[in-house]
Amino acid sequence: MTKGNILITGASTGIGAACAKKFINEGYAVYGSVRKQEDADRLVEEMGNDFHPLLFDVTDEAAIKKVAAELTTELDGQGLQLLINNAGIAVTGAVELLDIDAFRKQYEVNYFGLIAVTKAFLPLLGAIENCSFESGKIINMSSIASKRTMPFMTPYAGSKAAVDSFTEGLRRELMIYGIDAVTINPGPIRTPIWEKIDVKMDLVGGTIYEPILKRFIKLVDKESKDAIEADVFANRVFKTFQSKKPKVSDVVIKNKLLKYNLLSLISARRIDEFIKKILKI
Known part of the structure; x- marks a missing residue:
């Protein structure tokens, strides 16, 4: 008998997999x-029968709704204690050189996908009248x-800022159901996302941005x-x-005091100058 049910998107690696292990x-x-059956099989083997893979891509709204309906039937009157919207990608490059489709891809996964998952599973979180759990x-x-x-992270940062605003508004709407919604805003976490950053180096080759982007990647x-x-x-997620x-x-x-708290006391223009110096812009 488990303590309850947790749903985590993007559970195949990194933060998602680490959180899955912690909660289990x-x-x-x-x-x-997860998006691939081989990942589903691997995670069940690694984590045991308390890990239940759900096969869907967060950009596929129809698949999300189908899985939500199936899970509702499977849980049979139980709800979810927590939804962790973790799935995400990082598109990197100079705004001037990135095409609009790169921005759309970024937001489809990190923002619209998050909204689609949230809406589909809200009933299992208790967003229904006369909820029994x-x-x-x-x-x-x-x-x-x-x-x-940071420069060259504009698509990613913008999508995450949208997530922040979405969460704030959502939390205030869902107070009527007693559902809380918060964000965790991590700095660098040792995960494969660092190896999968979608850097558009081919777009900057031979341009004024090339040496700056190379220094940024370093x-x-x-x-x-x-x-x-x-x-x-x-x-930390579990404590939250x-x-x-x-x-x-x-x-x-x-080093939050130095890298975040103290920086909050410095003007944006001063930070601009620091970035200009360190990246030799």
């Missing part, structure tokens, strides 16, 4: 979205990039080596779930 170890049943919670995985946007690589371990971050009144937007980053 704490006695919960985890329903994790206790209302659940929503944790939307945002990023420190939504608050501190900076990202350096930051990734000092990133928070995924299992450490998963512990446990908290009766968690922070509505929790920035999680190493």
